Amino acid sequence: MKKKIFTTLTFLLAISYFSAQKLTFTDKNFEKAVIANFDTNRDGAIDQNEADKVVNLFVSNKIQVRSAEDINLFKNVQTVVLDGSIMIGIDLKNLEFLTLFSCEACNLLTFKAENLKSLKSLYLNGNKLTQISLSNTPEINELHLASNTLQNIDVSALKKLIILNLENNQIKKLDVSQNPNLENLDINHNPLNVADVKRGKITTNPAAAIPSSSTMPKKPGNENNN
Structure with missing residues (x-):
């Protein structure tokens, strides 16, 4: 009986240790930003318990985040906004609850x-x-990629896509025949015209799905940071 109690206590202590273990960040500026907002026990670090409670993560554009790798530490995050940071590439994986991600003007x-x-x-x-590259992202309904240098893009797997903004890129051909819910498509300022866009049978008026950028819905604000 004593052995069982000891084993149970050891197991519980192990869980407590790992859940309270301080996380290691690759980007020190990002670490400072999240400590300032989410270090609830004020120990100057972020542990897994604290990270798991983060739902909305907005990083000020005054903080020059260089890597988005650390976002993967926040398994329950739903909204991430990193606009104005300086990064070369982003690789996001296995964030089960993430619904909105924004990294505009980040190079x-x-x-x-x-x-x-x-x-x-x-x-x-x-x-x-x-x-x-978008792999196993079936719920995307808004994809905003204006003012980049993309030459091609595959959106065939995005069956729920409603808004696609590709204004001011280098795209010459586009296939949206597998996007039956598409309502807003902006391809202005690309080296292609309506005839270069492959559409599904659902679209009866090709020009109707190419509004000016002014009709594109606006991104939600970042009023909250918790």
């Missing part, structure tokens, strides 16, 4: 998202993107 060259099953809104306007 990004590449973006990769994998197993973001709840992601609905993705804002990457104003970067230098040449590549974007």
Whole structure:
């Protein structure tokens, strides 16, 4: 009996230790930002318990974050806004609850998202993107990629896509025939015209799905940071 009690206590202590273990960050500026907002026990660090409570993560553009790798430490985060940071590439994986991600005007060259099953809104306007990879992101309904240098993009797997903003890129051909819910498509200022866009049978008026950028819905604000 004593042995069972000892084993149980050891197990509980181990869980407590690992959940309270301080997390290691690769980007010190990012670490400072999250400590300032989410260090609830005021020990000058972020442990797993604190990270797991973060739902909305907004980092001021005054803080020059260089890497988004640390976002993967926040398993329950739903909204992430890193606008104005300076990064070359982003690779996001397995964030089960992430619904909105924004990294606008960050000098990004590449973006990769994998197993973001709840992601609905993705804002990457104003970067230098040449590549974007979206794998197992079935819920995306807003994809904003204006003012990049993309030459091609595959959106065939995004069956729920409603808004696609590709204004001011280098795209010559586009296939949206697998996007039956698409309502807003902006391809202005690309080296292509309506005839270069492959559409599904659902679209009866090709020009109707190409509004000016002024009709594009605005991104939600970042009023809250918790």
